[in-house]
Amino acid sequence: MPITVSAPGKLMLLGEHAVVYGHPCLVTTVNQRMRVAVEKLSPSILTLEAEDVELIGYKKPIRKLGKGKIPKRAMFIEIAMRNFFYKYSIQSGLNVITKSEFSPQFGFGSSSAVTVCLIKALSELFKINLTLQEIFDLSYKTISDIQKEGSGFDAAAAIYGGTLYFTAGGKIIEPLPIDELNLVVGYSGVKADTVSMINLLKEKIYTYKSGVEKIFDKIADLVKEAKKSLLSKDWIRFGTLMNFNQDYLEDLGLSTEKLGSMILAARKAGVYGAKLSGAGGGDCMIALVTPENKKQVATAIERVGGEIVEVTTNVEGVKSEK
Numbered sequence: 001m002p003i004t005v006s007a008p009g010k011l012m013l014l015g016e017h018a019v020v021y022g023h024p025c026l027v028t029t030v031n032q033r034m035r036v037a038v039e040k041l042s043p044s045i046l047t048l049e050a051e052d053v054e055l056i057g058y059k060k061p062i063r064k065l066g067k068g069k070i071p072k073r074a075m076f077i078e079i080a081m082r083n084f085f086y087k088y089s090i091q092s093g094l095n096v097i098t099k100s101e102f103s104p105q106f107g108f109g110s111s112s113a114v115t116v117c118l119i120k121a122l123s124e125l126f127k128i129n130l131t132l133q134e135i136f137d138l139s140y141k142t143i144s145d146i147q148k149e150g151s152g153f154d155a156a157a158a159i160y161g162g163t164l165y166f167t168a169g170g171k172i173i174e175p176l177p178i179d180e181l182n183l184v185v186g187y188s189g190v191k192a193d194t195v196s197m198i199n200l201l202k203e204k205i206y207t208y209k210s211g212v213e214k215i216f217d218k219i220a221d222l223v224k225e226a227k228k229s230l231l232s233k234d235w236i237r238f239g240t241l242m243n244f245n246q247d248y249l250e251d252l253g254l255s256t257e258k259l260g261s262m263i264l265a266a267r268k269a270g271v272y273g274a275k276l277s278g279a280g281g282g283d284c285m286i287a288l289v290t291p292e293n294k295k296q297v298a299t300a301i302e303r304v305g306g307e308i309v310e311v312t313t314n315v316e317g318v319k320s321e322k
């Protein structure tokens with residue numbers, strides 16, 4: 001019987017980019033899940049099917065894991081498996097099937113979710129008890145081996161679920177006891193590349209380090225304030241802080257005209273606050289709404305060309321599926 005594990009996607013609430021430089025962020029999870037099924041094989045090979053990304057019949061001898069040419073779509077599974085097998089001295093053939101509910105187009109964190117699922121599934125298959133922190137450490141190592149950049153907030157979200165206060169590398173992973181957040185999510189129609197956006201910001205840091213650092217300090221401050229408002233359900237204040245965070249992201253050149261017009265449309269429709277979510281340069285914006293004005297806000301975003309992505313937030317983290 002294969003072992004199946006699922007993990008949720010994520011949405012950055014506040015603190016993107018600054019989190020890469022050691023400041024905190026707030027992240028919540030969404031009800032679109034990645035699923036990974038694993039079973040042992042007697043030949044010493046990895047076989048992988050990932051229909052959603054049109055990867056069918058991928059094969060690799062176990063002794064060659066992580067070596068030679070690896071298609072981008074197999075990368076996270078293969079490197080996660082190599083790292084797990086190496087750490088726990090395992091040699092076994094493995095069949096892996098992945099199925100995603102979310103489009104890899106949106107920055108919901110499909111690569112991190114697939115990595116987290118595989119590590120959790122392998123720990124069950126080979127009966128190795130791992131704490132959530134240990135799953136995080138191995139997932140973060142895998143993501144860093146591949147991407148070199150990134151805070152690991154998406155892996156933490158996939159593992160712990162709910163809504164987290166997080167700092168880079170998992171130094172702080174603090175689950176926040178809150179209920180669902182009423183968010184409207186709008187996709188700008190442009191797929192964003194996180195690593196390119198991180199590099200774009202690096203260039204700005206290179207030319208004007210003290211200026212960017214001052215903005216990061218202000219973002220860090222508002223994230224800490226926002227954590228308090230989240231815990232006390234002060235939505236007016238939380239929304240205002242989202243708006244301030246958007247202003248700083250604009251100052252850093254990370255927003256786009258399209259995101260800007262979607263955010264403005266949402267604000268005019270009467271939200272608590274609205275901002276881009278994630279790396280910027282495209283991808284999604286989020287707006288904090290009331291159950292009453294949710295529909296009206298969604299319509300306003302659609303009118304300026306945004307695509308609404310229906311999600312519920314604050315969902316369960318990585319888990320075994322029956």
Ligand code: MEV
Nearest residue numbers: 016017150151152278279
């Ligand atoms: C991307 O969704 C968020 C960034 O802060 C990158 C990261 O934290 O890994 C830009």
